[in-house]
Amino acid sequence: MDSAVTQKLKCPIAIKLTIPEDKLEEQKEGSEDCLYSDDYEAFNIPGVEYGISLYPNYDHVGESRFIFFVSLSNPIKIDANIKIEIKSANYIFEKNFVVFEGDYTEYEKLCTTEELFDTEKCFIVDGKMIIKIDGFFTIEKEAEDDTLLQCDNFDISLCLALWKQETKDFVIAAEGKEIVVHKWVLALRSPIFARMFESGMKEAEENKVIITDFSFIVVEKAIKLCYHQSLVPHSTLEEKMKFLQFFNKYDIQPLKNNLETYLITVLNELTVCRLTNAALLSNATKLETKCTEFLKDSIKKKPISDFDILDKDFALNLFKGTFCHMSEA
CATH class of the missing domain: 3.30.710.10 (Potassium Channel Kv1.1; Chain A)
Incomplete structure (x- = not known):
């Protein structure tokens, strides 16, 4: 019988993505490209990277979608808890999900493309859009050797x-x-x-x-x-x-x-x-x-x-x- 003791290890994640309005306008009519953050490493979970991107007009269907992705170089179970916020528009999206291996992508509709550029919706303020993401990755690992x-x-x-x-x-x-x-x-x-x-x-x-x-x-x-x-x-x-x-x-x-x-x-x-x-x-x-x-x-x-x-x-x-x-x- 395996008597190994496990403990939960948490890794905080956070991104602040600023997108200039002119970059959003370039994608307004729809494109296969997206506007994306850098990829960031989970500081205490080796082989794990994450990032966020935005399609102002996803697949030409008139919807703006953001995508949160996790990339794993080694198979591992990650319990992810994320919160995506656009403060100027009073928008908050929260999600819990599990990642096991390979690349995981979480698609979510933000709003219509028309609403994204509507000045009354305030997704874009002072010539830029600011998306903040924070949360935790949690894994189980064997307890530290004492x-x-x-x-x-x-x-x-x-x-x-x-x-x-x-x-x-x-x-x-x-x-x-x-x-x-x-x-x-x-x-x-x-x-x-x-x-x-x-x-x-x-x-x-x-x-x-x-x-x-x-x-x-x-x-x-x-x-x-x-x-x-x-x-x-x-x-x-x-x-x-x-x-x-x-x-x-x-x-x-x-x-x-x-x-x-x-x-x-x-x-x-x-x-x-x-x-x-x-x-x-x-x-x-x-x-x-x-x-x-x-x-x-x-x-x-x-x-x-x-x-x-x-x-x-x-x-x-x-x-x-x-x-x-x-x-x-």
Whole structure:
């Protein structure tokens, strides 16, 4: 039985196609040619291209049609969700469809050719027509390999046997739930826990610490990672970002460094803003640097998801740097 775990991968798509009125007029009487955008690659789905085109008078039948197309160089199932908008004419078209292989073309009537050139319909304004398209391609793929979270070469059977031992002597509590661990494992991983145990603090005397700034699920999985990554076979991106904060707070550097390296590999338009905030909260300088470089490179070229959640001070400095004019005296 195949036990592979799959995850959904989303790719945002967006095109703004501006067509001069004189180009539309040239096609008014009908033509085998059309007015089309460039072809664009889906940035995180290899071998996938897409674009949009417009026939002002499709096949001489007095209809204006637009065509959205997807080209696949390799067989793959894509769930597509698109929205095409002509704001000046209050026109919106939305469609969900599935692409499996080869070339896929979605034809849709926009209006009659007469209506397209009717000034009251406002498809053409100030000598041009502007068509905007946005949406998502979604595919299923095997979940990312989490082996980068592993920081030791200890035999898995040894680690699992250690985790199952009844000699655990310290309790970590969060949200009213508890997990029991070995003091020496925490001391080995974290100099902060080591100092806690040596200082005679209340936690050391009671053999218990209460953590209030992380959920129990995050605490439990982060502690298990201190034993071996095989104890946490799968976790969400949000959990991984919380692990990074946990490892930073308790100075668990080997795991933090490896997790930071892993998160850099999943950096894209959908994750960059969340990863940036996680990097800032976790003092993860390598991840912060990579996120900054990615944002500077993408901000003028590609749509970025969740930009509104980006740390405000970071965003302000980013804009200052990105839009600074370069001058030589």
